[in-house]
Amino acid sequence: MKGYLGIDVGSVSTNLVIIDENDNLLTSHYLRTRGQPIRAVQEGIKKTGADSPENLEIAGVATTGSARRLAGVIAGADTVKNEITAHAVAASHIVPDVQTVLEIGGQDSKIIIIRNGIVVDFAMNTVCAAGTGSFLDHQAARLNVPIEEFGELALKSNNPVRIAGRCSVFAESDMIHKQQTGHALPDIIAGLSEALVRNYLNNVGKGKEILPPIVFQGGVAANPGIKASFEKALEEKVTVPPHFDVMGALGAALIAKRLMSRSDKPTRFLGFELSDFQYEANSFECEDCPNNCEIVNILVGGELHARWGSRCGKWDQIEEKRTG
């Protein structure tokens, strides 16, 4: 049986899925990256290997997410794709006539506008925390509420308080003030959810034409409070797909499958055993010109396996051009 592996290595989580030839999801894993993408990929691949059917043969691999290049080298990816495209592919697969994708992850958030199955516009926020999962995480910790219960609590509120948006620093001081004046916890949490949604729509979603069907994915989609706030703000139904937290990886797997079905080359996948290899990354500054590029070396078992980071391409060994 043939399977296709998608790996999404983000700043907060590392996700892996395998799909079969009929696009059915065979395995799905969600791990914390914890600042160690190499380890997360190794561990994820090991777990995925252990969970996959015996007769499974990996016929294609794609990586995505902010560590997509690194992950691509470690796993032996057939293609490396940006997470915006991966998320759009996954959303279109689950909801074929989707027109808007809202994606909120730990450190960034995106909006993708799709018309007739084609991405026509997108925006991504990586600078400001006010519209991302880390904002919620942080406030949940302040309020001593486990993040998993955050959403359910918000739904209990009939009278959300207004909490300042724009900046998580303003939101926090506003929230403390409301706490001290005696507002109920569910009202404060519902207010926070609305503040996050307002931030997202004013910042990432600014100037975008948000039309239904709307799909909401990414780690924060686990939070029913945020989903409700989106529905209230947009006055439209918002769909959270069943695998909302691994959509990037699912998109990558679909991309791998499409690519390999058009190609007669074998996959470059290095196998499920790669957790046994010793990976190491180091870097140096090239001083051959004023660019002073930071060159990253990836070593496998002490030997140079891949290298990137130079602007002129002189140190690169794995760079490929779209031209070729």
Place this chain on the structure above:
Amino acid sequence: MMRVTYAHMGTSTIVFKSMLEEIGHEVIVPRRPTPKTLSLGVQYAPEFACIPFKLVLGTYLETIPRGVDMIISAGGYGPCRAGFYGELHGRILREMGYNPDFVFFFPPLKKPVDFFRKIIQLKQGGSWRDLFRSCQRGLKKLKAVDDIEIRSHEIRARELKRGDTSRAFRKSLNYLEEARTTKEIEEARREGLGELDKVSINPDFEPLKVGIIGEIYVQLEPAANFYLEETLGNMGVVPKRTIFLTSFTRRDVVAHGDREAKERAEPYIPLVIGGHGQNSVGDVVHFAEDGYHGIVQLAPFTCIPEIVAKSIMPHLSKVKGIPVLTFFIDEQTGQAGVETRLEAFVDLMQEQRKNNSA
């Protein structure tokens, strides 16, 4: 003879250098801004000044200790605050105990007397004839630099081995840097273009074409725009900036701006909003009508003219059927976020092209 310097702005540096040397000055050549330059600028600049202000201040602070008597810069009119930047740079430097002379040039057609007074100050004892000749050669060199750069963008998108074009481009610039006489400049231009033509390319590859619009400094200085054109070239895209110093000199320095761009912008934004805000709108219309596949707008964070232009983009993009990606540039030096967006933008344009031809 004075020890003279100016702000680093892309490839223009080599032209300013030879022009000033020819009229008898020693030129302290500014280096390309690095993250260190930025940190230095940020430390002494007002917090809400835009990135061009900070990078230029940082550049001065790196250049002045090498011995500088005079800084040459441009002043301006209109709603963009960059018109005051030279003055403010001067005050900050003086407060820090440096005391170089500042010469700000304003558009000569607006302040002719002032312009001539400054030319006389720069020219010192030299003859008018020599000055005229030097300007002529300078313009010729500027044009050659721009020609070579435009060709490099066309070649890079099609190159077979990554980096070949950039290497050939640097070589070509070196030829031009050394060229002094009109004849030498012409020769260097030809040889430079020849170097680029030697790069092996895939002639059948149909690259996407992307127009680059926005504020002048972040357009012209690759260190300020994450080396946007090179990055796009590496993704198989031909970028085309709207601002080249040759066209800028003709339109904005001597005259009153690009009339055509302003006319095209008229239906969307009929008034002057400062900087290149109006041009940005007009240029989108131009690129869309010229068959480009997308637009990248470059704007310094807090830049009012570009913020106004950006607010018109969703409508314009829809009416003209061309996707627009905007980057607000501030202190971030991470390339990854920019590359992710550019890759996704390239995917988007490819899909649209496929769809339109189907």
